[in-house]
Amino acid sequence: MDALKDRLKAQALDEGFVAMRICRPDAVPEVAGRLRAFLDAGYHGQMGWMADRVHWRGDPAALWPEARSVVMLAESYAPEDDPLPLLEQRGRGVISAYARGRDYHDIVKKRLKRVGRWLIDVAARADHPAQIKVFVDTAPVPEKALGQAAGLGWQGKHTNLVSRDWGNWCFLGAIFTTLDLPADAAERDHCGQCRRCLDICPTGAFPAPYRLDARRCISYLTIEHKGPVDEELRPLLGNRIYGCDDCLAVCPWNKFAKEASDLRYDGQATAPLGELAALDDAGFRARFSGSPIKRIGRDRFVRNVLYAIGNSGTPGFLPVARALAADPDDTVADAARWAVTRLGG
Structure with missing residues (x-):
């Protein structure tokens, strides 16, 4: 499976992703407690959907019990300009960098599906039949926690995923698969004293x-x-x-x-x-x-x-x-x- 993983990473990078790492669906046992504390404090506001299907959201392994690996991928949307000076343009409204162009849900999901189909085809030729499910931000999947568990980056003090290799301007996508792929080591925190x-x-x-x-x-x-x-x-x-x-x-x-x-x-x-x-x-x-x-x-x-x-x-x-x-x-x-x-x- 190591060779398949290496080929999968190369395929993901060819598709435009900046990084790919792998973890187990049960690699984030701390998520359930953190999510419950967040909800109990009322920090979710009107986002009632965060309290729905909370069992799945707090336990990725329960979302699809047949899954053995989670392939986590990051795609950059880094803006060319510094967004902060735009806040001085008082006659103009500022739009967040991720929303300036086309909807990332559609773009990232299509990339994930192409990578997933490639994985199924290659695994089948190696006599390893597999199934996949892809997720981009719209399902009860704790992408940031899984991203840290897979080694993509760590959840910074602002709660978003940060990487020493690509900063924090990235969308996250997940491919759950029944293949038992080698897992990567989790990333540790590198925020230090910065606030x-x-x-x-x-x-x-x-x-x-x-x-x-x-x-x-x-x-x-x-x-x-x-x-x-x-x-x-x-x-x-x-x-x-x-x-x-x-x-x-x-x-x-x-x-x-x-x-x-x-x-x-x-x-x-x-x-x-x-x-x-x-x-x-x-x-x-x-x-x-x-x-x-x-x-x-x-x-x-x-x-x-x-x-x-x-x-x-x-x-x-x-x-x-x-x-x-x-x-x-x-x-x-x-x-x-x-x-x-x-x-x-």
Whole structure:
């Protein structure tokens, strides 16, 4: 199986992944306790799906009992520019680096399926019939914990996976297989005394290193949170209208970041706030077709845009905000009235 593993790694790299490692499905017994503590503290906010199928989410071996190995893969989406200076462009809304282009779920899953089919074919020719299941972020799979167990990297103080070889700008994918492939050694923590990711968070979303309170995380607030955002947090969103890259951008391990292998991840990092605020449902769907942004819908997106308008300090946006104060969606209307007040209207 060692030779097959080496060939599998070469195939994965040829497909565009920056790294591949392997672990056992039962390699993360600590996940169940960490997940329970996270849920008991209420840190998941409105993400009720995290409490669903909690047995599978806390025990990957239970997800598919026939699986003997988990092939963990990382794909880079490292941006060419530093996202932090974009936060000074007050007339424009900032989009998280991972969401600037095409939806990564589709791109990564297709790559995983190609690698998986290759593995099945090669194993069959060697008289090792196998089955696979592929997962990209949409199933109850603790990808980051499995990534650390497989040796891809470690979960940093910001809770995201970090690698000494490619930093932290990466998507993770998993191939569960019935093949008994040689496992890699787990990676150890290399954060040391660094706490840049914790200190830069505008909302103080980290109650302690390695712990995230999603209810204060800007990525959660702009993507997962439904309804109005607490007024105390709105000024802290700045001009971020979809996600937040601050804690990722300051990680010193990004000096080893790998260039994204797929140009489809590239796209517009910012967009004019006035133009975005004017989008109706049809316009929103057309503009963000094929983008991960599309899944939050027009109303939640325009809500975010109005918070950015309120934070812009630009009275020229007052007519746009006033017009949306009568929007049929109550949350959009509330955000518009808040923006008007913030702009002195």
